Amino acid sequence: MSDSKHIETQAIHSGRINDEQFGSLATPLYQTSTFIFDNAQQGADRFAGEAEGYIYSRLGNPTTRQLEMRVAAMEGMDDAAATATGMGAVSGALLANLSCGDHLISSKAVYGCSFALMNHQLTRWGIEVSFVDMANPAEIEAAIKPNTKVIFLETPVNPNLAVYDLSVIGQIAQKHNIISVVDNTFLTPVLQQPKKYGIDIVVHSATKYLNGHGDVVAGIICGSNEMIMNIKMTVLKDIGATMSPHDAWLIMRGLKTLPIRMERHCSNAEKIAEFLESHENVSHVYYPGLKSHPGHKFIGTQMKAAGGVIAFEINSDLAGGGDFINRMQLFSIAVSLGDAESLIQHPASMTHSPYTQEERLAAGISDSLIRISVGLENVDDLIADLSQSLALIK
Numbered sequence: 001m002s003d004s005k006h007i008e009t010q011a012i013h014s015g016r017i018n019d020e021q022f023g024s025l026a027t028p029l030y031q032t033s034t035f036i037f038d039n040a041q042q043g044a045d046r047f048a049g050e051a052e053g054y055i056y057s058r059l060g061n062p063t064t065r066q067l068e069m070r071v072a073a074m075e076g077m078d079d080a081a082a083t084a085t086g087m088g089a090v091s092g093a094l095l096a097n098l099s100c101g102d103h104l105i106s107s108k109a110v111y112g113c114s115f116a117l118m119n120h121q122l123t124r125w126g127i128e129v130s131f132v133d134m135a136n137p138a139e140i141e142a143a144i145k146p147n148t149k150v151i152f153l154e155t156p157v158n159p160n161l162a163v164y165d166l167s168v169i170g171q172i173a174q175k176h177n178i179i180s181v182v183d184n185t186f187l188t189p190v191l192q193q194p195k196k197y198g199i200d201i202v203v204h205s206a207t208k209y210l211n212g213h214g215d216v217v218a219g220i221i222c223g224s225n226e227m228i229m230n231i232k233m234t235v236l237k238d239i240g241a242t243m244s245p246h247d248a249w250l251i252m253r254g255l256k257t258l259p260i261r262m263e264r265h266c267s268n269a270e271k272i273a274e275f276l277e278s279h280e281n282v283s284h285v286y287y288p289g290l291k292s293h294p295g296h297k298f299i300g301t302q303m304k305a306a307g308g309v310i311a312f313e314i315n316s317d318l319a320g321g322g323d324f325i326n327r328m329q330l331f332s333i334a335v336s337l338g339d340a341e342s343l344i345q346h347p348a349s350m351t352h353s354p355y356t357q358e359e360r361l362a363a364g365i366s367d368s369l370i371r372i373s374v375g376l377e378n379v380d381d382l383i384a385d386l387s388q389s390l391a392l393i394k
């Protein structure tokens, strides 16, 4: 689906199928479970793959197809497969490429349920997993075994915003013939396109920025024609975490404004990160947009900007962290991110609770870490809210 338009244009037009019957500007919503065949032969031909056309919405749907083509174009990849949730995308990409006896390498800190999938589910099915520090190429190389099939990572990492060098990891994977999978949820293709660094598969929780309006849970997997066909015809067809056409329709509505939303998320977050860094009751801020962050050197190269998620530690204990969150008025206490509304959460007790405390600390997620998703409100109002609650820390 690679087309040469700019991403702002792709977000609105790529993959569009013209409605020849009525000329609808908005994407028609094919809210249907199944498709009627003209006759028995046509049905048989479609099942045999000898005729074009839809069969049943778990196998494909015209509304969902437009979303797939649009996101694939934005990622600069051949094709995409839409999934019911972000975890449907992570599990689809992994299950289609791993069998019993294979080995998987992951970064230590990942989204909590991605960690649970790898550490608690895949291991039940005889897949070995090693968690490594992806900032250290020697550690990745040392973890590679003859049965290593997949390398999985996020950058920036949820929740502590560590940034990894995609070109280094892409090269290691290619050299050893290992499939590389990057979860690009935090930056979206507007800010980072892993394909440019030789990454094979990109997954997203479309629940977050791609949709951007807090009203859908969904995911998407992007890759080569061959990989996407394999994922669709195995895991998605037979395990079944495919996307509802209504969700695809809502995400396409959200996508039209993704590039301009990302601009505002980033500019708000940059100002908030600077405010937090200068505050006496904040002991550390994790945001790659800050010069003090080790990932800052990747801004302007691997990533256009740092995105809208910030993590920080306050000068208080666990209970004080709870009190701090409870005093927030404009920020809602909620997991998720990438919405118009600003959100605040506590990873150790919420999104990253599938980790034991020991695993969490080894992954660089402290008990006092607080994560915010900076929304699209006026930044002065957001800073005022943080300021009133920070001032009351004892």
Ligand SMILES: *Cc1c(COP(=O)(O)O)cnc(C)c1O
Binding pocket: 085, 086, 087, 088, 090, 111, 113, 114, 154, 158, 183, 185, 186, 204, 205, 206, 207, 208, 217, 218, 219, 336
């Ligand atoms: C939320 C999230 C997921 C999981 O997505 P769901 O849509 O909630 O299933 C995966 N990866 C990252 C980085 C996320 O933030």
